Each structure stands twice: as C-alpha cells, then as structure tokens.
Amino acid sequence: MSASAFVRITRPHNAVVAGLTALLGYLIATGTHTPPSLLLAVVVVLITAGGNVINDIYDVEIDRINRPDRPIPSGEISLSGAKMYTVALFAGGIAFATLTTALCLAIALINSVILVAYAIWLKRIPGLGNVAVAYLAASVFLFGGAFAGIGGLVQNISLAAITFLATVAREVLKDAEDVDGDAAGGARTLPMIIGIRRAGMLAFACACGAVLASILPVGDWWGPFYLTAIAVVDIVILFGASRGLWCTTSDCVRGSGATSILRTGMFAALAVFAVAAII
Missing domain, CATH: 1.10.357.140 (UbiA prenyltransferase)
Known part of the structure; x- marks a missing residue:
C-alpha cells in the first residue's frame, strides 16, 4: 500500500x-x-x-x-x-x-x-x-x-435550486450522449428508457425550472445588479438545454455541446451569486 x-x-x-x-x-x-x-x-x-x-x-x-x-x-x-x-x-x-x-x-x-x-x-x-x-x-x-x-x-435556496435543476438537465443529457456505449455495456439509463428526444425535452424543462428559481426574491443579494447579471446567465442555460431539445441520436447530443454550455452557465451563476452577495 x-x-x-x-x-x-x-x-x-x-x-x-x-x-x-x-x-x-x-x-x-x-x-x-x-x-x-x-x-x-x-x-x-x-x-x-x-x-x-x-x-x-x-x-x-x-x-x-x-x-x-x-x-x-x-x-x-x-x-x-x-x-x-x-x-x-x-x-x-x-x-x-x-x-x-x-x-x-x-x-x-x-x-x-x-x-x-x-x-x-x-x-x-x-x-x-x-x-x-x-x-x-x-x-x-x-x-x-x-x-x-x-x-x-x-x-441559498435559489442557488441550490438552480444547481439541482441544471445538474439534472446536464446529467440527463450526458446519459443521452452515452446511450450507444451504455447499451453495449449493459447499462440502463433514463434516455434509454424514454428515448433521447424525450430526454432532451426533460432537460429543457429542468433548465426552465432553474431559470424560474433564479429570479426568486429570497436573498439579500436580490436587486438590479443580480437580476441583470442572472438574466445573461439564464440565457446561457436555456440556450445550452435547447441545443439538445430536438436531438434523436447520441451523436447529435454530443455534437450540440449542450452539456458544456450548461456547465458554463452553472459556473457563471456561481460567480453572479458571489459578486451580488459581496456588493
């Protein structure tokens, strides 16, 4: 050892x-x-x-x-x-x-x-x-x-809700990317059960939920700066999730870059919350 x-x-x-x-x-x-x-x-x-x-x-x-x-x-x-x-x-x-x-x-x-x-x-x-x-x-x-x-x-409820819903969206899309390999390996994932198209729709619905959570007025940081900055982040999150919305194959989901864009949106949301809390 x-x-x-x-x-x-x-x-x-x-x-x-x-x-x-x-x-x-x-x-x-x-x-x-x-x-x-x-x-x-x-x-x-x-x-x-x-x-x-x-x-x-x-x-x-x-x-x-x-x-x-x-x-x-x-x-x-x-x-x-x-x-x-x-x-x-x-x-x-x-x-x-x-x-x-x-x-x-x-x-x-x-x-x-x-x-x-x-x-x-x-x-x-x-x-x-x-x-x-x-x-x-x-x-x-x-x-x-x-x-x-x-x-x-x-x-921190808003940030936790954004993280939860955006992560569900990203995890589902990651599984959609790996459907072919998972099937060959005998794994069983959600996109394999409901289909890649429906998985994309579920991911987009979760992203919409994350956007709604981001505008909840539950923190001291909620104000003009926060709302302006988070609006930009919300656009990134929705854009990322929408990239996989119409895909029906694993190659399409991988090529869309949806999971990478969602990850970028999540990191950006953290930065917005941190700055808004400090100022």
Missing part, C-alpha cells in the same frame, strides 16, 4: 473543489468569511472523499476491465483497506460536522447516507441516480448557508 494511492483514490481535486464550494455557499449566505467557517471545507472534503472511495469499492469489477490502473484493481490498496479507509473518512467528516451547527450536522449525515446508497444501488437506477447527483451538488450550498443558521440556508 502506498501513501499516494490513498490520496488518489479520494479524487482529491474533486473533494477539494467540493470543500471550496461549501465556503462559497457560506460567503453567498453571509457576504463574508470567518475562521470557524473553514470547518465547512474540512467536513465536505472528508465526506466527499469517503464517497469517492466507496464508489471505487463497488465499481472494482468494472474498474478491473476499464480502469485497471485505479488503486484497488492495481493492488495498491486492498479491498479491506479501502473499506476501512472509507469508514474513517466518513467518521472524520461527521466528527468535524459536530463542531458546526445542528443543521450542518443533519445535512452531513443525510449526504453520507446518500453517498453510500448511491455507490451501492442508486446510480444503477435510471433517473434516480441523476437526481441523487444533482441533490448532492446542490446541498453543498445549503450546507454552507446552514452554518449561518436557518436564515443562511434560506438565502
């Missing part, structure tokens, strides 16, 4: 970005940062890392074929060692969460359960796996806001 393998299996870049996102959530909710808020990043990094490790544990047979270089199939980390590691990561994250607030602790516990359930069976259920991923992405902002109490959580 090597130390580098224990770092790589956590997908550190993914975990660190999630931790920084929690801090951004607190910034958006309060307009500032305090030293204790750094605990948010620690909690999210540890729990996200635990989720990444348990995913590798349950994907080990697939990785033996597709990713033999991953730490478990390559033998750098034993299966039993990985199981103990993921328990330690989740336990550490929850332990630090007890030093935050009751709301933050509740979210940390719920998300830990969902991450475990996702690795074991949720990701194999068409549609439900997409919803789980979207919730986990959105909940990081609620977690950051919850450190400031219920008021902070409410401040």
Whole structure:
C-alpha cells in the first residue's frame, strides 16, 4: 500500500473543489468569511472523499476491465483497506460536522447516507441516480448557508435550486450522449428508457425550472445588479438545454455541446451569486 494511492483514490481535486464550494455557499449566505467557517471545507472534503472511495469499492469489477490502473484493481490498496479507509473518512467528516451547527450536522449525515446508497444501488437506477447527483451538488450550498443558521440556508435556496435543476438537465443529457456505449455495456439509463428526444425535452424543462428559481426574491443579494447579471446567465442555460431539445441520436447530443454550455452557465451563476452577495 502506498501513501499516494490513498490520496488518489479520494479524487482529491474533486473533494477539494467540493470543500471550496461549501465556503462559497457560506460567503453567498453571509457576504463574508470567518475562521470557524473553514470547518465547512474540512467536513465536505472528508465526506466527499469517503464517497469517492466507496464508489471505487463497488465499481472494482468494472474498474478491473476499464480502469485497471485505479488503486484497488492495481493492488495498491486492498479491498479491506479501502473499506476501512472509507469508514474513517466518513467518521472524520461527521466528527468535524459536530463542531458546526445542528443543521450542518443533519445535512452531513443525510449526504453520507446518500453517498453510500448511491455507490451501492442508486446510480444503477435510471433517473434516480441523476437526481441523487444533482441533490448532492446542490446541498453543498445549503450546507454552507446552514452554518449561518436557518436564515443562511434560506438565502441559498435559489442557488441550490438552480444547481439541482441544471445538474439534472446536464446529467440527463450526458446519459443521452452515452446511450450507444451504455447499451453495449449493459447499462440502463433514463434516455434509454424514454428515448433521447424525450430526454432532451426533460432537460429543457429542468433548465426552465432553474431559470424560474433564479429570479426568486429570497436573498439579500436580490436587486438590479443580480437580476441583470442572472438574466445573461439564464440565457446561457436555456440556450445550452435547447441545443439538445430536438436531438434523436447520441451523436447529435454530443455534437450540440449542450452539456458544456450548461456547465458554463452553472459556473457563471456561481460567480453572479458571489459578486451580488459581496456588493
């Protein structure tokens, strides 16, 4: 067992970005940062890392074929060692969460359960796996806001709703891009069940929901600057989702660039919220 393998299996870049996102959530909710808020990043990094490790544990047979270089199939980390590691990561994250607030602790516990359930069976259920991923992405902002109490959580509802709905749209379109490969591999995704055309329509409906959520007047940042800037972001999100609206094949969805445009819109929305909260 090597130390580098224990770092790589956590997908550190993914975990660190999630931790920084929690801090951004607190910034958006309060307009500032305090030293204790750094605990948010620690909690999210540890729990996200635990989720990444348990995913590798349950994907080990697939990785033996597709990713033999991953730490478990390559033998750098034993299966039993990985199981103990993921328990330690989740336990550490929850332990630090007890030093935050009751709301933050509740979210940390719920998300830990969902991450475990996702690795074991949720990701194999068409549609439900997409919803789980979207919730986990959105909940990081609620977690950051919850450190400031219920008021902070409410401040971040719009951003969480945008993130959730836009992520569902993007996840569905990503599955639509991969229909041919998933079918060959025996996977079962939502676009394979309802068809690529209907998947595109569902993604566009979710994008419309994200736009509606973006104009809800629930935060202190809501005002002329925010409404002007978010209008531009909303156009990007709707444009991205509309690119896959009429597609009937995987090649069409891939060629449309819909998922990349949606990702750009989501990052732009974060920037707008952050700037609006500060000013």
